[in-house]
Amino acid sequence: MSMTTAEFIREYRERDIRQLALQANRFPDVDMPYALDQIQGWQIARRKLPKWAACDGVIFPPHLSMEQCSSxxxxxxxxxxxxxxxxxxxxxxxxxxxxxxxxxxxxxxxxxxxxxxxxxxxxxxxxxxxxxxxxxxxxxxxxxxxxxxxxxxxxxxxxxxxxxxxxxxxxxxxxxxxxxxxxxxxxxxxxxxxxxxxxxxxxxxxxxxxxxxxxxxxxxxxxxxxxxxxxxxxxxxxxxxxxxxxxxxxxxxxxxxxxxxxxxxxTPGSSAPVANSKLKTQNSKFVHEPNASIMKAGCFDELAAAYGVSPVSRNSHLFLSDEPVEGFPGRSFVVERVTTMNKGELRKALVGIEKANIATRNFPLTVAELRKRLKIKDGGDVYIFATTTAEGEHLLLISRKYR
Missing domain, CATH: 3.40.50.150 (Vaccinia Virus protein VP39)
Structure with missing residues (x-):
């Protein structure tokens, strides 16, 4: 690598590589394909590998290798x-x-x-x-x-x-x-x-x-x-x-x-199945959503036994508790309202809610379909979990993040 190319990489490494590629004719002494690879690699490393990005002289491989490497x-x-x-x-x-x-x-x-x-x-x-x-x-x-x-x-x-x-x-x-x-x-x-x-x-x-x-x-x-x-x-x-x-x-x-x-x-198979929770609209409860690793592991019985939470149903992968659960491996929410899909109940439960984050778990509608039916925009601090109970009832859990 020439000094000219090295200086170009240092000077322009925060620039948009697409714009740099279009300006290649301005820099005839620069090995532009190599320089663009290094600039793009550094930009990915800054996000995935900050210690590497901070080390002068590191050579980065082509784009695919950078995207596939560990963070x-x-x-x-x-x-x-x-x-x-x-x-x-x-x-x-x-x-x-x-x-x-x-x-x-x-x-x-x-x-x-x-x-x-x-x-x-x-x-x-x-x-x-x-x-x-x-x-x-x-x-x-x-x-x-x-x-x-x-x-x-x-x-x-x-x-x-x-x-x-x-x-x-x-x-x-x-x-x-x-x-x-x-x-x-x-x-x-x-x-x-x-x-x-x-x-x-x-x-x-x-x-x-x-x-x-x-x-x-x-x-x-x-x-x-x-x-x-x-x-x-x-x-x-x-x-x-x-x-x-x-x-x-x-x-x-x-x-x-x-x-x-x-x-x-x-330890796989270490816990007996935990009984499904019976949701009651008049009770204030907490709903817990396991993190991605728990979802991949499929260890829902072990999770319920370890944290004293109850599954909404066997296939919903959402859990309820009457009290806060400290250290739960995932996200926890305070359930403010629970509603069926009955139009009258829905209208009453959604009063004042113009935006919400919607997730469907074991539910007959997709997020897009449900959002269209509810006429609610995406975003805000309200979280709606659409799920199905063990008795086959379709419910919406209208919640806000706990802490």
């Missing part, structure tokens, strides 16, 4: 998990990331080990990571350009192996089965267990974690479902034969503000 909160979560497991197995000497990619997860998890190896078959990514690691202060790392499966057969036993299998087939379609990812973790399972004290798998949140656990034949010790900003981002599985323990599921909801982060841990 700083999820990478930090994996570092904490790696440290906990290294302590658990009494060993923190070495780790190998077999599917290195842009190296975000590697740059974090490698900090838990005395030595770390990054493996990636894409030569361009290897060159980028080899350039970036020293700038990020990582001096315990070795970069290897190799195929993951071939390298696994030769690697010495490690404390941790890390894999993030590709989730698309040869036609570019998203895969929904663990065995369809590349490399095939199910086929590699014996070798992974032989070569590590524990293995961490990063998977798509779209995968069925129950099926993945079954496919991995009793080797999974922990399932971590990680959400950021209300969206489920990652599914992490920790495999080990060194540690014998019953399966635990961790539902983590991360936030930039630590006081709003939450973690719910449970």
């Amino acid at each position: 700083e909160p999820t990478a930090q979560y994996k570092l904490n998990l790696a440290m906990e497991w290294a302590e658990r197995v009494g060993h923190a000497s070495s780790m190998t990331d077999l599917t290195g990619g842009f190296g975000v997860d590697f740059s974090f998890t490698s900090c838990a080990f005395a030595a770390a190896t990054y493996v990636e078959r894409n030569e361009q990514l290897c060159h980028i990571v080899e350039h970036n690691l020293p700038l990020l202060g990582l001096n315990n790392a070795t970069v290897v350009c190799a195929d993951a499966v071939e390298y696994l057969s030769t690697v010495e036993p490690q404390t941790m192996l890390f894999l993030d299998p590709a989730r698309r087939d040869e036609h570019g379609a998203k895969t929904v089965m663990l065995a369809d990812c590349t490399p095939d973790v199910v086929q590699l399972l014996p070798k992974l267990l032989e070569k590590s004290r524990f293995t961490m798998l990063k998977l798509s949140p779209m995968l069925d974690w129950h099926k993945a656990v079954d496919d991995l034949q009793g080797a999974v010790r922990e399932v971590h479902i990680v959400s950021v900003g209300g969206e489920c981002k990652e599914l992490l599985l920790v495999l080990s034969t060194v540690v014998e323990s019953e399966l635990k599921v961790y539902c983590a909801d991360l936030s930039t503000a630590s006081d709003t982060s939450s973690l719910f841990v449970y």
